[in-house]
Amino acid sequence: MIKKKTMLTALAAAGLAFTAISAQAATFTSGGFVKGDLLLGISASGGTGSGTVVYVNLGLATNFRDGNFSSINSVDISAVLDATYSGGTAGAWASRTDLYWGVVAMRTNLPGAGTGAQDPGLTIYVSKARTSGGTDGQANSTAWGPLSSSNMSTSGGQINTLEGSTGAGGSTLYASSTIIGTASTGATQWNNYNPQGAAGGASFVNFVSPTLGIEQAFGGSQTVGGHTVVGALDIYRVLNPASGTTTGAYDGTITLNSSGVLGAVPEPSTYALFGLGAVALMAFRRRLKNA
Numbered sequence: 001m002i003k004k005k006t007m008l009t010a011l012a013a014a015g016l017a018f019t020a021i022s023a024q025a026a027t028f029t030s031g032g033f034v035k036g037d038l039l040l041g042i043s044a045s046g047g048t049g050s051g052t053v054v055y056v057n058l059g060l061a062t063n064f065r066d067g068n069f070s071s072i073n074s075v076d077i078s079a080v081l082d083a084t085y086s087g088g089t090a091g092a093w094a095s096r097t098d099l100y101w102g103v104v105a106m107r108t109n110l111p112g113a114g115t116g117a118q119d120p121g122l123t124i125y126v127s128k129a130r131t132s133g134g135t136d137g138q139a140n141s142t143a144w145g146p147l148s149s150s151n152m153s154t155s156g157g158q159i160n161t162l163e164g165s166t167g168a169g170g171s172t173l174y175a176s177s178t179i180i181g182t183a184s185t186g187a188t189q190w191n192n193y194n195p196q197g198a199a200g201g202a203s204f205v206n207f208v209s210p211t212l213g214i215e216q217a218f219g220g221s222q223t224v225g226g227h228t229v230v231g232a233l234d235i236y237r238v239l240n241p242a243s244g245t246t247t248g249a250y251d252g253t254i255t256l257n258s259s260g261v262l263g264a265v266p267e268p269s270t271y272a273l274f275g276l277g278a279v280a281l282m283a284f285r286r287r288l289k290n291a
Contacts, residue, residue, distance in 0.1 A: 039105060040103045043099070044085060054081065059072070061119070125236070126144060129215070130222060130253065133232070154204075233254045
């Protein structure tokens with residue numbers, strides 16, 4: 001009887017884990033952008049589309065902090081990439097070497113703000129280019145180190161300006177029926193806060209990796225998760241050094257293939273949840289069969 005209860009408890013725990021992942025996936029929104037959502041930005045340093053930034057809202061960053069990247073798998077942004085950067089030739093953007101992409105998120109730059117499931121103030125999510133395909137569920141880039149509190153505040157202020165440049169608490173960059181939006185380049189847009197081209201520089205003043213900041217250039221290919229992609233970005237969650245954390249925590253990897261489809265590979269703890277569920281289910285079915 002005790003063993004049966006133990007098995008049911010394990011199965012229930014696994015079920016709750018699956019339910020949590022499913023519920024988080026459901027929070028992916030096709031509506032307007034709000035502070036704390038992961039914002040993917042794409043821009044060109046020259047040529048076709050150099051006057052336009054493409055933005056994609058990937059949903060609340062706190063969901064991805066918990067290992068849930070499933071909500072962005074198979075998100076197709078090919079239409080907007082073709083329209084903005086391909087000059088009339090479908091898919092031409094994929095081979096361009098003057099296109100750059102990155103991901104950033106921040107809920108608030110007020111130190112100490114946030115309780116419960118929310119991130120504390122000055123928590124920044126930033127991408128870093130993978131150096132090659134690497135291993136599923138593991139970073140293949142050097143983790144972002146801690147910034148000083150003053151530098152975090154400076155970078156956070158710029159991120160807040162970017163995210164709130166078209167309206168407090170949200171952004172008119174996003175129509176109510178789409179996750180994809182575009183905006184003209186300018187002082188409060190993506191290109192102003194991220195380096196462009198070979199000269200490089202720092203993203204949001206303080207993130208340098210080593211020349212393109214949080215961004216990666218298109219035009220190459222990697223194999224991640226068994227799929228060939230034109231780009232792969234590791235996502236790190238960087239805390240205010242007052243928290244005692246010394247390096248950014250790896251959350252997972254976002255990919256983009258030559259067909260314009262986004263995908264993701266979660267960090268290892270997500271695989272563990274699925275493994276727990278599978279093992280518990282098989283053991284429970286075996287026990288029922290032998291009963």
